[in-house]
Every structure is written in structure tokens, then in C-alpha cells.
Amino acid sequence: MDRKHCSLNGTIYELEYGTQLFESSNYTNPTEEKAINIYNQCIHQEHGKNQESKDRIILGTVDDLLDGWSPMNPHRNVSVFPLDETLIRLQQNDVDTVGDLHVDENTLSSDENILYFRVPFRLLERAAQWGTSALDNTQLSELENPVGSWRTIVQRLLRAANTSVPWSTVENRMKKVIQLDTVLAEGYTGDYDTGKRITFGDLSRAPYRSRFLTNFLSLFNALLRASSVKFQATATTKFGAITTSYLLNLDKTMTQLESNGDAGRATLADWLWWNAVDHYLNRRTNNCVWLVKGAMPLTVSGMFFKTYIPDQALQKAKALTSDISNGVRDAVLLKAAWMDQATQEAAVDKLNHTLRMVGYPEEFVRNSTLLDELYAKIQVKPSFSDTLSTIDQSKSWINLQKLSLINARDNPFDPTDLTSANAAMEADRNYIVIRAALLQPPFFYADGMDIISYARLGFVIGHEFTHGFDIGGKDYGKDGKPFTWWTNTTQTNYSARKYSLVDFYNNISTPNNSVNGRLTLNENIADNGGYRAAYLAFHNFMRRTGYRIKLPGLEDLNEDKLFWLIAAQTSCTRSPFSGDSSHAPLRFRVMGPFMNNADFGKAYNCSLGSPMNPRVKAW
Template identity: 30%
Template sequence: VEPNTRTDTDRRTYRTTKDGEDGPEERPSVALSVRVRDSRMSVALQDLRNTMSSYKRATLEEEEGSDTPAEAASSPDRVEVGFRKGGVDILGRRTQLEVLLSVMLLAALLALLACLVALGLGFSSDSGRGLCLSEACVTVASQIVEAMDRSADPCQDFHQFACGGWMRKNPLPDGRSRWSTFNSIWEQNQALLKHLLENGTFNGSSEAERKTQSYYLSCLNTQRIEDLGAQPLVDLITKIGGWNMTGPWDKDNLMEVLKMVSGLYRAQPFFSVVVGADPKNSNSNIIQVDQSGLFLPSRDYYLNKTANEKVLMAYLDYMVELGMLLGGEKTSTQLQMQQILDFETSLANITVPQDQRRDEEKIYHKVTISELQLLAPAVDWLDFLTFSLSPLELNDTEPVVLYAREYLQQVSELINKTDKSLLNNYMMWTLVQKSVATLDQRFENAQDKLLESLYGTKKSCTPRWQTCIGNTDDTLGFALGALFVKATFDKHSKEIAEEMINEIRSAFKQALDRLSWMDSETRQAAKDKADAIYDMIGFPEFILDPKELDDVYDGYDVSDDSFFQNMLNFYNFSTRVMADQLRKAPNKDQWSMTPPTVNAYYMPTKNGIVFPAGILQAPFYAHDHPKALNFGGIGVVMGHELTHAFDDQGREYDKEGNLRPWWQNSSVEGFRQRTECMVEQYSRYTVNGEHVNGKQTLGENIADNGGLKAAYHAYRSWIQRHGDEKRLPAVNLTNDQLFFVGFAQVWCSVRTPESAHEGLVTDPHSPPRYRVIGTLANSLDFSHHFSCPEGTPMNTGKRCEVW
């Protein structure tokens, strides 16, 4: 459910650094979302996922890793459901105090249960329906009540009503810029993975799993990292040709430096190159080139200097400090880093904003390498691409898809008029940025100061093991996922999830029949597309086959001695994987999220939806929770991803995943009018005086609204078939009301003002508060069940409805 530009044709994730996730902005896949803003600036930055499964995706949440996770942060909604009982004990031996507290908690629960049995009928005005008094129901009822603010009027501010208690009880953990349900679940998953990696022997295991442990241990080996200091990066800079900042450099080797920095080490200073499914021929892979090059989360940070002066000063200080740590002299380093920042600002000036790149049809341009050479002559494209995709043989007629035609033309002009020394400095700077996460504590301290300015976080409190789990997941995530799945995942959850998806699909299709603005031909084609959407749940099957898993990582050399070298080997490996894809058909079963990930996504060129094992647990799903909560949680997630197939970008792809016009003009116009309503609605919302960008968030807002509607109607269909459920005790909510509260509590979160600003300028998702308020204000079902009078904030009388 995690923003920069795009580097990947079939993923829709958005740039950050591990609090939500990413490096150069990627092509849409659509996810639920939380993003990566790890103060460690995650080592792999999705390279392998970009190359092994170059699919854009639309995510549920900003992609989330861990900003700077607090060591002892815990979740009030920790309920282990949907995962196999009797798994590993990740908590170890309990202390006497822990045992005592556990006994006291159990006694309190039993006392509460006894009271509920005695008084239960008093909680409901309709005692005939009865109460669910199972342990799971009592526990989740307690969590729901604790998270709510009963003093708030649900018709005035439903987010406060549903999440006020949660926000009061969950101040930001030290070192974090944001905290949410997604973070708490991810930390639970991390704790399990830590146990598996630190206690497993892996004798007889797959080679990939052994590599995973070695990689993790190399990251944990801080003594070795401190001993090596900056030398590994200094040696790499020398190998590539030197850096004017710190020593002699090769003035006549500019193209070779670009090939090494961008092609071999994936820094991509001026543009991004990936291999992925051709949007207009989804059965074929193709080279794709897009804009790239910015370090800060958005071009806005460079161009709106007055509002972002503090961040720009902190960024320059960070640049200078890193230059000096690598051997630069202070005065010279300050001068040259200012020149680099000015050049990066020039790149920002020609970078196209994300809200102007939402029309896939308009930004898609297929050319040959020879035509690209004429468009952007500053780069020898045949030489560059041949090197980057070695050992493949390319010629001038090789097709290439461009997603930033004007940008590439302008960046070529910028390169031609810029001094070679500055170009070399900038290319080396992008390599340094990408490498510092593997260096010693001095570099981490420098980064902490920048992150405080950028996200409002204080010095990182992240335990090293959490940083290393995140890096391992980014690099060997499917091997790590194999350990996670074998230890925890209940395959029965997969069957239940598939049943729910089918129910939600049916509800979505039924809603199509009620749309007055859609013509019959387009409606039938939309139903056909909905039927063709296929789902991938839990994990890809290959990870449980040791041979297949080993084949995926064959050629990636890992040792537990050098974290830095493991990173370099990974970049080289991911480049080879990318090259290997070009002459092959896209693998429709390939995943671009790892199993432990707490997120979900839609892939336009595959017309598929993916729900990793990490999200198939409470509060999203639990087999012994009321269906109202499951449909309000994972059900809305499923509806969200399914609706992405019909948002402003997804609707341009047909049922086969090809970008082509398949709508009648009258329906296109009807869709446009309804999306304009939604753009205007969300643009009125503000955070700390700043407006939400209704254009930038349009796709996610469409998915939020359509997903809620489909999930609720699927729930009502389930009730019609199975009868009413028992109600939860003490919550004083009908099950229909519980559905909406469960939905809202998924989005309970807190964040710093700096992080909130960053989200507004970069994130394709609306702020969590407005994912609740905006969606429910458009829901007639919500207004009915909470009896909200017309004219109240949650029932304004004007609803924006697309699907």
C-alpha cells in the first residue's frame, strides 16, 4: 500500500530512502504503500527488483522499510493470525517480570471475559444477534476500543474518531519520521527474520539461503566495517578514473566513467536504463530510458529554495562532509560541492514533475538507438547500452522506449555545455551517494544530520540488526522470504485470500452495471479485464524449491567479510540479470515485492495483483476475526489493487496488459469528468497549511474509493449468503460500522512536519488522514450507517464517485 521519477517499466513505487522506499523514481506498479526512508538509505535500493522483475506497480502504501526504527517500538495490535501456530519462538526465554506481566494480562483478560459474559447483552441494542466472546474477539475488541476516540463525532472527523486513541498512545519512536500500522507489522517481521538468520545453521539448505546469512553477517560486522573505513570507496573511485574532489582524475575518460558509474554500479546520474515489458507489447521485453539524477526526494526541494532553505543547507553540509571524509581539502571541497549542487539544481529544473507524467500514452515514445542518438547526442548510446547490457550484441536498430523525450534532449544539451570536471565530479558524487551506507560510523553520522533536516528525525536509534535486515531484504529478499514463509506462513490463508478476491471482483463487476456514464461496449470490456486480473498471494512458489532459488541468485558472490564488496557484487549481478532479460519474454509470475513485505501492488503490463505474506496478518486479516474486520482490512486492500486496473493510468492498459485505447470516447469523457471532481476534492485538503496535490494522488484516490466500495458490497454479499455475524463486545458498533472503523484504523499514523511535507511533494498517495476522510466522505453506505446528516464534513452532500 511507499517518489521520484521512473526507472522501471512495470512498477509504480516512489522514491525515498527506507521509511517508505526507493532510489530513482520508478515506473508505475501500484502499491498500497509506505516508503523507504531508512536513515541508512537502503543499500540495494530495489536494483534487483527493478531488473529481475521490471514491472511497474501501483502500491497500497508508500513503500516502507524502516525510517530509523526504534529499538523497542511495539504495536498495540500485535495479533499473530494468518500465520502458522507453533512457529519459532523469537522472544527467547522470558524474565520473571515478563512471566508475571503475562500472568497478570491473562488474568485481566479472563476477568474481562467473565464480565462480558455477564453483561454482554447490554452492549447491543439487538441482543438477539449475540456477542462473539472468543479470545480473539475479546482481544481485537479491546484493541479497537483503545485506538478510538469516543469523544470525537464520527460525522465531523472520522479519522479522529477511529484513530484518536491510537495517536495518543503512539508518539513517534525516537529516530523515526513516521509511525503506523505498517511499521509495527514490519518490525514484527524483522524480529522473526533476525531470529532465523542469527540462529539458523543452514546445513543442507539452499546456497541462496546461506548467501543470505553471509550477507546479513557482513552487514552486522561493524568492527570490520570500521577497520576498512573509507578505503573501499576510495579504491573504487581510483579504479574508475579518479575524482577531482580528492585527487587526480582522467580528463579524457568521461564516457568510460559514465559507463562504469551508471552501467556497472547502477548510480545512473543523468538518466535511468532498465529492461522491462514493453507497455505496448507486454509479451516482449525492451530497453527503457527515463529521467533520473536527483538525490533529494523531489525537484521541489531544489527549485523552491525559500521553503526548503534548511534542507538545501543541510544537503550541502552533508556533501562537503562526505567529500572531506574521502580525502578532500575543505575550501576546495566546499567550492566544488556547491558547483555540484548547482548542476543538480539544473537537472531538477528540466525534470518533469510526476503529476505531469500520469498519461502513459503521451509519455511513451518508441525509437531506435540511432534515433535516440540524434535526439541526445551528448552520449554515445550504442556504446553505452552495449556496455550496460553486455554480453548482448546491439546495433543502431535496437528499439528503445523513452519516457522522458524532452528531458533527454535537454540533459544532452546540459551535458554538452557543462565543464568536464564538473560532469566527472557529479558522476562520482552519485556513486558516493549510493555507497555510503556500507561505510563506517562517520558516514552514518553525516547522514543522520541530513535526515534530521529532511525528515525531522533525531539521531538514528535504529539497532544495527534492523538496518541489516532491511538491506538483506532489498538484496536477497526472495531467499530471505523463503526462510520467512517456511517459519510462519499458513497456506490456508492463501485459499481464503483467493476466495475474498473473487468476492470483491464480483462486487466490482456488479457496480459496473450501475454506472450511467459508461457505454455498454466499454462496460463489457471492463468486465473482461476484471475477470482477466490474476492474483499472486503470499509468495512465489519457486522460493520453496532450493534448486530454483539457487538459480535465481547464481552468479552473485557473497562473503561475510566485506559488506562493501557484497554491495558492489550485487550491483554487478543485477546488471547481468537485467541484460539477461532483454532477449526473453517477460515472466508473468515474477514478483517485485518480497514475501515479508507489508504492502501490496498492481502491475499494469501483467494485469495482476500481488499480496505478499507480510500483509496477510492482523490488523489486515485474521481467520478468527469478524468478517467485517477482514473485509474492512485486507478486503479493502484487495479492492484497492483491483481498482488500480481502472484508475487514470491503469485504465489505459487492456486485459492483456497492453497500452492501447480500448474505451469509447463517450466513456473516456465521463471518466474524465468524474476524476476532475476527485482532483478538486482532494486538492482542498491541507496538512500544516500545505495542500494535497489532487493530480499527483489521483490514481491512489480512485483506488481507495473504488476499493472501499467493492469490499463493502462484497461483505454485504457474504452476509446475505451466510447470515449476520456475532458482534464484538464493548465496542458498541454494528458490524457495518465495524467494517468502516476497521478500514480507518489501518491508516492510523503519526509523522513529523518535515515528513508530512515530504509526503505531500513526493507521495502518490494522499496523507493517511485523508485516505480515511476523503474516501468515507464519498461513501453513501458510510453516511447511512453512521447517520451523518447532510452538510456535515463526512457527508457534504457532494460525492465524487468514479467506480
Template identity: 30%
Template sequence: MSNYKRATFEDDDVPDIPADGAASPDCVEVGFRKGGVHSLGAMGRRTQLEVILTGLLLVTVLALFGCAVSLGIRYSTGERRAGALGNSYSTGERRAGALGNSYSTVERAGGLGNCYSTGERRAGGLGNSYSTGERRAGALGNSYSTVERAGGLGNCYSTGESRAGGLGNCYSIDPARTMCLTEACITVSSKIIEALDRSVDPCEDFYQYACGGWMKKNPLPDGRSRWSTFNSIWDQNQAILKHLLENTTFNSSSEAEKKTQHYYLSCLNEQSVEELGAQPLIDLINKIGGWNITGPWDKDNFMEVLKTVSGPYRAMPFFTIYVSVDPKNSNSNVIQVDQSGLFLPSRDYYLNKTANEKVLTAYLEYMAELGMLLGGDNNTTRAQMQQILDFETTLANITVPQDERRDEEKIYHKMTVADLQTLAPVINWLDYLSSALSPLDLNDTELVVVYAREYLQQVSELINKTDKSLLNNYMIWNLVQKTASSLDQRFENAQDKLLESLYGTKKSCTPRWQTCIGNTDDTLGFALGALFVKATFDKHSKEIAEGMINEIRSAFKEGLDELSWMDSQTRQAAKEKADAIYDMIGFPDFILDNKDLDDIYDGYDVSEDSFFQNMLNFYNFSAKVMADQLRKAPNKDQWSMTPPTVNAYYMPTKNGIVFPAGILQAPFYARDHPKALNFGGIGVVMGHELTHAFDDQGREYDKDGNLRPWWQNSSLEAFKNRTACMEEQYTQYTINAEHINGKQTLGENIADNGGLKAAYHAYRSWLQRNGEEKLLPAVGLNNHQLFFVGFAQVWCSVRTPESAHEGLMTDPHSPPKFRVIGTLSNSKDFAEHFKCPTGSPMNSGQRCEVW
């Protein structure tokens, strides 16, 4: 078991980030959850700043040429007066055509002068020269150096000398040869500058410095609980998919692609959804045997209801079952059982009633309203829903929190079905599993991996002493909450009230087509991905990404040699594991073969008439696909994310990393962007996923994906000491006065830190082989600094307080702000290139370093 185990065809209700009560999925994400996305905004459009920059660059080049001629004349006359050049260009004089004037024009146009200054002048800092218009001796060469101390960046524009009066040297090189003046460079420069907040010292708060401008220009869109670069790209991908699916000339030869369009159109068909109302779900409940909400109920059918709601309809009351790779035998699949059964994102919502009173009240209102929409009586429904809520609270009490389940060796328990029957006797396990995995022939010697042994013991006892009517209501409620989003507007309105208390936003603010694109991606994501890839994917991206992964892998391995705490035997095994990491980029090959793609979705029936029925058909189809996997060997090339997804992940049991096509685009990657940005963007993502193979959970798996001890004790103890430092570091960070859970986020924090280091060292090696890159115009950063700014701006984000609270309780990633601050404050390379003095917030002098 690892942090994320989503089978390719698992149903759409599994959260991307598992709650305490959910099964843990089989790969590790970077950090984006598709919920809460909206319009693209200004991406891809030419901004006013870009236009200004383009004109100013032309003016500057012409001015420089004129000044060079003037300088030549002055030098040829033998003028060598002390400070002559300084007087011409650095005293603040504004002579016609003077070089000082060239840059003062930039200062004034659009207020850009303030953008180039940190507002502080420590240790020889020259930041003020751009905001005050001062031209002190030697200042102009350094005036772009808002973030370098003591003459740093000015040298990038010069011969490398920084002695007094060396201003002539600064412009003795043709700017066209040192700056990138392509349209792509001008465009990305504009975006970087707009995202920066130059009033902030980067050594004080690098996140605010890198993202302050972005946050100011990107208030939360309506209907969104969070907004980030990830959301923006996902919006862009959705818009492309909308165009493809709504194209009136759509005429695919693939049956799977036709099913994709039919499914999407059935979701868009609001008239049909409204006409059907609640009746499809009412009929389904009656078919299963009814519940006490809508009338007297007195049946002894617990096992039949449990098998039905969790089998063909994939609701998971009490516990969850799935088929996945056996962590201790990566060549075989096995039945796996884990804790489940909570609707709210975390057990803490149920147990910390004071802090979450608003959410619990909204949840009860939601439950009661849905019960009445399905035929319940106003006088009795609320009381019965309160009983269900109380039962879920009891489940929350016995549910083990995620931060206590990080040692996978400890929670792995393999047993026979007969042993499972002894462990939790209230369930007829052979009957239950045979039904869920029909038509497979099982017996009581079938092996099962259990991850929540104590939980299953306690839940068996709880079921045994709970009234059968309440148990039935709870099971049917699990089915209701899973399917209600496919019903009419009344159900969406009820959900809106709950979402507002949980996340501070309303789903109804999101256009219907975006909701339907998300649903289609969850259901037929690889057929949808085929359309996306054929329309957008650059065929060269795979090859380029492969090359970057290999460079980052090499840098990571070189870093292993520098670890004094690791013994030689463990180091060699770690290198072998790094070499064995299997990468998948863009999309699985089968999606471009119509026959193979059609075979994948063969047996799934879709119509344009009933969205609700299409959803039920998919649950049934996915259950059959799951059962089919049990007697087959694991497919190493099976993906758990669809091609349009803006994310990436690591698979411990396959020792593989996956980068869908959706993330292989700007700002993470673009062929015509500086390598500094590509390594700082997708390069850090690649390093992050690679480092997951060596985080506190991934390190337990060997190079073949098997969960087994392969570390020497001395190295293991040293590793734990170093991770304890990181756990403590992140626990100190707070959002809205709430502390980050350093234990819950440990694996992602290790990956963030290791990924940044590997990516930067890979970039540094690239520079050694290829030479320095041209600089971006007007940004005022050298390319080493640009790497770190590019990394930070990937994580620019805003979110509601409610969403931030939910993230602290459930997300294995730290909040974006501290993914930047925590990582960079541990980086010696960052402190060196930004000249952050020891003792400053971004260079405290106490670093936590694992890899």
C-alpha cells in the same frame, strides 16, 4: 510505463516511491515505505483493557441472567406498570444487582464510560447516556449506540423493536448468541476501543474518531519519521527474520539461504566496517579514474566513466536505463530510458529554495563532509560540491514533474538506437547500451522505449556545454551517494544531519540489526522470504485470500452495471479485464524449492568479511540479470516485492495483483477475526489494487496488459469529468497549511474510493449468504460500522512535519488522514450506517464517485 517499475533484482537505491528525477516503476503500491520503522510496542500483548473487558463480560453475563430471572418473576405476577422496566433500568437508579449497575460498573472501570460516547445528542442521539450515567426511558438498549442515531445499534442487541419501554426485548436474546466472546474477539475489541477517540463525533472527523486514541498512545518512536500500522507489522516481521538469521543452529540446505545469512552477518560486522573505513570507496573511485575533489584531474574519459558508474555499479546520472515489459507489447521485454539524476526526493527541493533552504543547506554540508572524508581538501571541496549542487538544480529545471507524466500514452515513444542517437547526440548510445547490457549483441536497429524525449534532448545539450571536470565530479558523486551507507560510522553521522532536515529523524537511532534486515531484504529478499514463509505463513491463507479476491471482483463487476455514464461496449470490455486480473498471493512457489531458489541467485558471491564488497557484487549481479531479461519473454509470475513486505501492488503490463505474505496478517487479516474487519482491512487493500486496473493510468491498459485505446469516447469523457471532481476534492485538503496535489495523487485516490466500495459491497453480499455475524463485545458498533472503523484504523499514523512535507511533494498517495476522510465522505454506505446528516463534514452532500 506505469507508476512503479521495480524489477525483481533491481538495486536497493531505487526509492519505493519514485521522485521526479527517477524512473517510474512497474506496479502500484498501497502506500507503505519501509524506511523509518521501529519496535512493535504492545502488539500481541494482553492489555489491561483486555483483562478488564474479560472480567466485565463475565460479570455482565451473570447480571443479565439474574435480571432475566427477575424479569420473569415480575412478568409472571402480572406487573405491567407504565414505565416499570424503564424505572428499573433507565432512570439512573443504582439498585443492588440492577442491570443499570452492571453497565455503570463498565463505565467506571478504567474510565470506559467516556469511551462509549460521542458527546453529542443530535437527531435522537443517545451518546451522552454512557458518559453522564443517565438512564432515560429506553436509553439502555441504545446506550451502546454511540455512533448510530435514532435507535440504531440498540436494536442489534434486541428483537429489532425500538418502541418505548422495549427494553425487555433488548435482553430477551442470550448475549452469548449475539456477541463474539472468543479470546480473539475480546483482544481485537480491546485494540479497537483503545484506538478510538469517543469524544469526537464520527460525522465531524472520522479519522480522529477512529484513530485519536491510537495517535495519543503512539508517539513517534526515536529514529522514525513516521509510524503506522504498516511500520508496526514490518517491525514484527523484522524481529522474526532477525531471530531466524541469528540462530546459532542455522543449517539450511539452500545455498541461497546461506548467502542470505552471510550477507546479513557482514552488515552486522561493524568492527570490519570500521576497520576498512573509507578505503573501499576511495579505491573504487581511483579505479574508475579519480575525480577533482581529491586532486588535479584532467582526463577525457566521459563515456568510460558513464558506462562504469551506471553499468556494473548501477548509479544513474543524467538518465536511467532498464529492461522491462514493453507497455504496447506485453509479450516482450524492451530497453527503456527515462529521466534521472537527482539526489533529493523531488525537483521542488531544488527549485523552491525559500521553502527548502534548510534542506539545501544540509545537503551541501553532507556533500562537503563526504568529499572530505574521501580525501578532499577543506578549502576546495565545498566550492566544488556547490558546483555539483548547481548542476543538479539545472537538471531539476528540465526534469518533468510526476504529475505531468500521468498520461502514459503521451509519454511513450518507441524508437531505434539510431533515432535515440539523433535525439541526444552527446551520448554514444550504441556503445553505452552495449556496455550496460553486455554480453548481448546490439546494433543501431535495436528498439528502445523513451519516456522523457524532451528531457533527453535538453540533457544532451546540457552535457555538451558543461565543463568535463564538473561532469566527472557529478558522475562520481552519484556513485558516492549510492555506496556511502555501506561505510563506517562517520558516513552515517554525516547522513544523519541530512536525514534530520529532510525527514525530522536520525538513522542512527535505528538499531543496526534493523538496518541490516532491510538491506538483506533489498538484496536477497526471496531467499529471506523463503525463511520467513516457512516460519510464519499459514498455508490456508492463500485459499482464503483467493476467495476474498473473487468476492471483491464480483462486487466490482456488479458495480459496473450501475454506472449510467459508461456505454455497454466499454462496460463489457471492463468486465473482461476484471475477469482477466491475475492474482499472486503470499509468495512465488519457486522460493520453497531449494534448487530453483539457488538458481535465482547463482552467480552472486557473498562473504561475511566485507559488506561493501557484497554490495558491489550485488550491483554487478543485478546488471547481468537485467541484461539476461532482454531476449526472454516476460515472466508473468515474476514478483517485484519480497514475501515479508507489508504492501501490495498492481502490475499494468501483466494485469496482475500481488499480495505478499507480509501483509496477510492482523490487523489486515486474521482467520479468527470478524469478516467485517477482514473485508475492511485486507479486503479494501484487494479492492484498491483491483481498482488500479481502472484508475487514470491503469485504464489505458487492456485485459492483456497492452497500452492501447479500448474506451469509447463518450465513456472516456465521462470518466475524465468524474476524475476531475476527485482531483479537485483532494486538492482542497491540507496538511500543515500545504495542499495535497490532487493530480499527483489521483490514481491512488481513485483506487482508495473504488476499493472501499467494492470491499464493502462484497461484505454485504457475504452477509446476505451467511447471515449476520456476532458482534464484538463493548465496542458499541454494529458490524457494518465495524467494517468502516476497521478500514480507518488500518491508516492510523503519525509523522514528523518534515516527513509530511516530503510526502506531499513525492508520494502518489494522499496522507493517511485523507485516505480515510476523502474516501468515506464519498461513500453513501458510510453515511447511511453512521447516520451522518447531509451537510455534515463526512456527508457534505457532494460526492465524487468514479467506480
């Protein structure tokens, strides 16, 4: 896992609010009205169209982007095909071609953004779904992607195009496209390194030889100018070359295409057409809620926040977060025997400087002009397909314009969806985000069921806080900048102690449901810390307020027993196989931390040495 981001996606389900936000006419600013209008247009114009009508719209959109170029065009002239201009136009419309040009925080310096040249995800998907074996007619039935085999798709589009070009000609052209897809995808060997940096100038000299890469600086700056982005790259500007093997293979492939003259140029143009078609075929217009969320995430998040999260809930959640922070200090950091005193002091200092982003960025609630400016490029056109084009252009612009921005650590909300029930620790800026959807049942109650809030949301927050001090968090200081604050003694102690926890989780596996203690180590540490911080914070809350509770039918359970019972329900699932590569199955995300917690054993009178209260605690 990328240690820059850690979240509870493996544990928390997403709360769906359906279409209620968009089927209401209750909007408070022009951006919200725009979101509702796009949703309504999606419902009324997109749904009910037959496939041929949709195909004709896609062909028309792609024709506009490629100046009429298509494997089905009987009048195409490759000598006048504007390759560079087409690449720019496609990227402006959020269509990935030879690379996914993604702008994000510089993992080596979080106060700036840089370009990352990534392998296009759809390229890898297409190669996996079709590949060179798709050229064999006998295997077509087994080579279906969500919208059909490539032959099925292209034959369907050919009928919609009503062209004089025969299928045999189109098929031969498309075979070259599928082969190019496969050759490019084979260049990715899994060498994924977010810290790899090269300069634009590096692409202009050996080992790179293709016109495309040696001219990439000029092409990229032309894209920025065409997109009205106030940034200019130079030969010394660094970018993230995440996959060097893919870049080298891309250079080799482009060199071969360029050396083939018009034939190679025609294949590349056909391949660009195929990328655009694939983009529009796979766009999620069948779910209008998700479409609007993807187009205007902060607007939808604000609508959700104002509709479902009252101010009382926000204030209580902020107080809870403060209590959990104190719980992390006293129950996790100051109790960590493997940390020496110097490391503990540095950890507490870092905790005191951790920013807490709870709910939704309030400046967007107070000042809707910020969202008006962010989504200004999105326009509701008479035609839904034209509206979608403005959405694509907006996504591309929002991505590229981040190059001109300096990241302010006290305003770290990215323009992403905050309606998912999730929390995250951003180690490289030292802040924790608790998204708005978590501030409601079943994780959080603002009306008196405080025990549930501490046991469930408190655990989630404690889990994320703990990540700031683990093997990933140790390399980032209190301001989020790279800085190793563990001493050598602490590093040695941790290295020895971690094997106890690895073995512990390996050994609590069952024949039908196993845990890989090594792969899940960091998440298991965070789970143990999360429950300890939440339990201590709840006890401090009871002492401070006199809070007591008895639940009907469970009168024999005191507050301690109720806390652990409710906390365990955070990980309820119907499936016993609910883990992933970094998270243990949910059963063991309860059993493991509870077995390691003496307070649980005391609450339920588990005798020392019993299965749920072992004599030696692993962590």
C-alpha cells in the same frame, strides 16, 4: 502519478520484522544461508569501524574502479585514462554516471522490456544540496548533505589518502566537478515522458554531436558483453528517452568537454571519481536488514513468507480475493450508472481475466534453484567491502539481463521486495498483487476474525481492483495490452460525473486540513469502490457461511456497525495531515466514501440529509 502502477503506499504503513529472520540459523537453501551470512558480516565487520577506516575502504574500492585515477593522485596521466572502459566498469558496479540505465517493462508493449535512459537521481540530489552556490565558502554551513558538505567530505578523504597533493589543487579540481554537476542537472526541466521513444541510431545524427552519445550504441553493447548479457542492441533498437531536455543538454556539455582536450577529459574523469565516491558514501550499510533486503529481495521475501504466513492464511486470502472480485463486479461495475451496457460488459470481461497474485510467487518456494541462479553473482567474500561489490554487480546484471527476457503475464513478480505491507494494480498487464506482509494482523486474520479481514484487507483489494477500471485502466484491455474499452458515451458520462466527486471532496475540507478533489480524483474513486466491494463481499460471506460475531464490550454493535467501525480503523493516523499529491488525508478517505455509501447511513441510522448521509451521493 504513473498510471502503470498504482499502490496504497500513501495509506498503508510498512510492517517491520526487525532482525528476527537473520538472527536465526534456520535456513532451508543455499540462497537463504547466503543472505544470513551477508547480514552477519554487515553486523560484525561494518559496525564499529571509525570513519577513517571506512574512508580508506571507499578510496580503495574507487581506485580499483578508476584504475587509480583521483583528484588526489599526484601521478595521474589523463592521456592514458580509459574513459570508455571506466564508464562500463562503473555501470557494472551499479554506479550511475551520465545516465540511469534502467531496464523495465515497455509501457507501450508490456510483453517486452526496454532500456530507459533516465536522469540519475543522485545527480539531481547533489545539485540541489550543493549547487554552484556551494563554491562560495561563506555558505558552507547551510549546504550540508546527509554526509556533509563536499569540502568536508573531500578534505576528510584527502587525509585518509595520505597523499602529497595539496588541498588547493584538489579544491580547484573539485570546483570544476561541482560546476559540471550543476550544469548537467540544469538540463532536466521536468519533461518526464515514459512513452517517448528514440532509436540508438538517432543518437548518431543531428542534433546530437558529442562523441559519447554518437558512440553510445557501441558503448552500450560493450557493457552488455562485459556483463555476459545475451542481448545486442542495433541502430533500430528503441529505448525510452524519458527526458529529452536532459539528453540534449548532456550532448552539449559532453561536446564542450571533448573540445577542451585533456583539460575537459580530466574534469570528466574527476567527475566520474566523484560519482563513485558519492555512491559508496550514500550506500545504506548502517541498516543491515535493509542492505540484505535490497540485495536479495525475493530471498528475504521467501524467508518472511515461510516464517510468518502459514498455508491456511494464504488459502483464505485467495478466497477473500475471489469474494472481493465478485463484490467489485456487483457493487461497482454493474452499479456504475455512468457506464453504458457495452462498457459494463467489457469491464466484467476484463475483471474475469484479471490475474490475482497473492502473497509470494510459490514457484520460488518450491524451487530454490531459481533464486540460486538469480543471485548467483552475489558472493560472501572475506572482506565486507568485497561482498558489497558483488552485490552491486548483481544488481547491475539483474537489471541489464531483463533485456533478453520476454515478460510472461502469468508470472509477473519482479525481483523486488514483497515484505512491504502493500498492494498494487498493474494496469498494463491486468493483474493485482497483494504482498505477503498484508496477510497478517492488523489487516488479515486467518483464525476466525473474518470481519476484520473483509473490512480492512478487503477494502485494500477492492481499491486496487477498482483502479483497473478507472481513467487509467480504461486504456488497457483484459490481456493488459493497450486497448480503450470505454465507449464514447461512457467517456462523456464520466467526464460529466467526475466533477460531482471533485466538488464533493473540495467541499468536505476543513480550514486546517484540505483536500484537492481534482488531484485526488482517481484515488477517491478507488476508495469508494473498495469499500462498496468489501461490504457486499462480507454480506455474501455471511449469507454463505452463517458467520456472526459479537465483540466483548461492543455487544450493542451488530455486524454491519462493526464492519464500518473496523473499516474506518484502516486509516487511523496520529497526524491529521496524512495525504499526498494523489491521496486525500486519511480522515477524508474515511469520511468521503462513508458519506457516499447508503449502506453506512443505514447501518448507523443516519437520517437522510444528515452530514454523513447526504440526499445526493456524489458517486
